[in-house]
Amino acid sequence: KSCSEKKHREKEKEKERLKHKEKQKEEKVDLIVEEESQKRAGGEVEMVRHNRDNNKNAGLFCNVCLCLPLFLRWEEEKCTDGSKWRFLEHKGPVFPPPYEPLPDRVRFHYDGKAMKLSPGAEEVATFYAKMLDHEYTTKDIFRKNFFKDWRKEMTSEEKSKITELKKCDFTEMHEYFKAQSEARKQMSKEEKQKIKEENERILQEYGYCVMDNHRERIGNFRIEPPGLFRGRGDHPKMGKLKRRIRPEDIIINCSKDSVHPKAPPGTRWKEVRHDNKVTWLVSWTEKIQGSIKYIMLNPSSRIKGEKDWQKYETARRLKKIVERIRAQYREDWRSKEMRIRQRAVALYFIDKLALRAGNEKDEGETADTVGCCSLRVEHIRLHPQMDGQDYVVELDFPGKDSIRYYNKVSVEKRVFKNLQLFLENKQAKDDLFDRLNTSILNKHLQELMDGLTAKVFRTYNASITLQQQLKELTSSDDNIPEKILSYNRANRAVAVLCNHQRAPPKTFEKSMHNLQTKIDEKKKQLSAAKKELKAAKADAKTLRDEKSKRVVETKKKAVQRISEQLMKLEVQATDREENKQIALGTSKLNYLDPRISVAWCKKLGVPIEKIYNKTQREKFAWAIDMTDEDFEF
DNA sequence: CGCGTGTATTCGGCTAGGACATT
DNA sequence: CAATGTCCTAGCCGAATACACGC
Structure with missing residues (x-):
């Protein structure tokens, strides 16, 4: 069907x-x-x-x-004038459905007593109720922030009654939502189909725009629904209320001569503007951090693809001069000026360890995370000698998304001595590079090469590592599963370099065990098949007729098939084990020049579908299209 | 061997976090 | 140089899909 x-x-x-x-x-x-x-x-x-x-x-x-x-x-x-498009027409964003009050039988209890909440307060309560079995709700800051914002939505009567979160009982609400999602799963095929069709209709109407002469897919055409803010790591604002966005909050960007999107009945947009120096279609201000949110195009669009291409071309330009830059920063390690030494050591970290630039962040507004330029004394330890290596630097800090970066690297003596110097007379909370920030660093890089910034090193090192690893690990004699294992290993080397970690999947142990069982079974199957083949061969030798010869052939094929299956399973097991805590997707999507992968596929006869799924192929269409097998990054 | 059903795995949406340019 | 604006990067999680299994 x-x-x-x-x-x-x-x-x-x-x-x-x-x-x-x-x-x-x-x-x-x-x-x-x-x-x-x-x-x-x-x-x-x-x-x-x-x-x-x-x-x-x-x-x-x-x-x-x-x-x-x-x-x-x-x-x-x-276009050369900095304009991003000439014509832009779209239908505006899709708003989340309005709040539907709970049925009366679903009650909220305060201090053991049932209590009907006003719609405004009830809606905010449901946000919390939905998260009840999430770890967030156990955190003090989350609870405190939530309660404070929730109270703002209460009527004065509610406000005077509800004074302590710990006396609030949301369990009935929580159960109700669980039942709802269960019911959704149990829906009949027809109902599910109907929903799917409706979604498709919305996608067709709102999910595309016309930019210049092309119909392009929009990335996120839905307005973010209200809820509780979920920051990552120890975020001081976690649990705060994310308010519902109204049409009056929204700025529309489109061509003057296009059919402008209509605001929902009885409402109006905050503004309609026609700025072709930017790529967004819709924007609004998010009230928790005060930052602006955008609706932009899908990665498959021209505007994103072209930029992506350009990013990798910049990284390839860096390749041509990277040795010169390295020579220079080594030279700068002995500069008379502190600021230059700091700059040179920071750049060394960025190059060698693929660290992020590390902008300053406003304290108290965000989680405490750092990158290279914002490293503090407390994040680094120096060991003149460790594990049989000299001049070991131990780095341990919370990076983007509060993912821990932990690494011990042996560095050159000069770097080590410089680091000792930078640490002199400083407290744990002081900046390691006190004479440096990202703006100074990037200004310097800009002088070395047009378009060079700190993040280009990450892109360059990721891509060049993939290319080297692929060369090293794959041989044209390998079969396809082996080639793919090698590809994943090369990809993994990059993910490790860039510190792309993930929590081990919840079912990891179990799935690993299942796989092992399958392997054992396959092994048994194989030895049985081999036995049969032997017997058949013996028969053929004595009988010497056509029929028994044919039997030998089929048995041979069976053995071959089974051993191939076994191999495939074993490869899969290795791959999965090695991938336990590492996420490959981020580097594949953001750091690896897709032309390297496309060329590799062509050269080794691996179908591109084995490396990129449908979305990825759409995003990298430009690369799939232009690359031949001897592309060199 | 095809089919429906339950389960494991992958995908893609979501939205926060960061880099860097511009104001 | 701080604040603002733009767009790229990130992990998580629910939904979709692939796969295993029994009939």
Whole structure:
């Protein structure tokens, strides 16, 4: 059933494409562009080796124009004046549904007594009730912040009654929501299908915009629903109320000459502006940190893809001069000036350890996390000698998202001596690099290379590591599962470098155990199959007829198949074990030049689908499209 | 062997956190 | 140089999907 539905959808899409293509032809855009691309194919643009007719990735092209490979299209449409688009039309954001008061039977209790809350107070109470079995609700700061904000939503009567959170009993509400989500799971197929269709309708209406001549997918077209703020780590604002966003809070950005999005009936937007120097479609101010939130396009869009491409091109430019930069910062370790020594040592950390830049943060407003430039004395320990190594630096600090960075590295003597110097006469809370911040560092980097900033080192080191590791680990003789294991190992080396950690999956032990059982069974199966093969061979030798020969062949094949399956399982087990606490996704999505992976796939005959799933292929369409097997980062 | 059902795994949405440019 | 604005990076978690299993 679902298969025929898929086909149907495909057909629909195809129809739409054709329609759009017709339109394009009418405007003669296709023709002009075609000629232009022929001209370029002559030489100028390095990457133009593309033959449209041979292209198997037709589905990757813009579904409006279907005219050109992405990167060529981008070339065509390039603007130099800093404007990000010429035309932008969209339908505005989708708001979350309004609050539905609880049925009367679901009661809130205060100090043991049932109590009906006013709708405003009740809504906020449900936010808390929904989180009851989350660790957050055990934290003092969370509870304190929640209670304070909740009281602001109460009527004066409620306010005078409800004075202590610990006398509040939300369990009935909690049970109610659990039952609700259970009921949702138990819904019939038809009901589920209906919901799916409705979501699809909303996606089609609000999930796309037209930017310049293309229909592009929007990233997050839904306004964030109200709830309780969940900061990460020890966030001083956790538990605060995130208010409902109203149309009056929202700024719309679109073309003057587009059909402007309509505010919901009886409301109006805060503002409609037409700023083509920015890429966002909708923005609002979030009241907890006072920061601005945006609705922007999906990673598959031109505007994101082009930027991504550019990011990797910058990293490749760094590759060309990185040795020179290294020579220089080594030189700077002996500078007369403290600020230069600090800059040079910090840059060494950023380069060698792939640390983030480390901007200052406002104390008290955010969790206490640091990066390179904001490291403090308490985050570093020096060991002239440790584990048989000289000059060991021990780093231990909370990084982005309060993920712990812990590492012991042996450094050069000069770095070590400098660090000792930086630490002299300082307290635990003092900055390690007191004469340095990200702005100073980036200003310096800018002078070394156009577009160079601290984060380019992270991108560069991640990508170059992947390329090296792939070269080192894979051989063309390996079979596909082995190649994929090697790819994952290369990917893993990068994730370790960038400190991309995850909590071990809750079911890790169990799933590992299951896999082991499967492996044991396979082994038994294999030895049985081998035995059978032997017997068959013996039969064939004595009987010498066609039939027994055929039996030998089938048994042979069975043995082969089973041993392949076994191998696959064993590889899978290794891969999973090694991946216990490491997240590969972040580096794959944000740090690894996709062209490295695409080239590797082509060279080794690995289908790209084994490396990138559908979303990833959409995001990296430009790379899949332009890269051939001898691409070098 | 196909089918429905329950369970493990993967995906992608969500939204916070950070880098860096601009004001 | 601090504040603001923009957009990229991040892990978590529920939903979707793949897979195993029994009939």
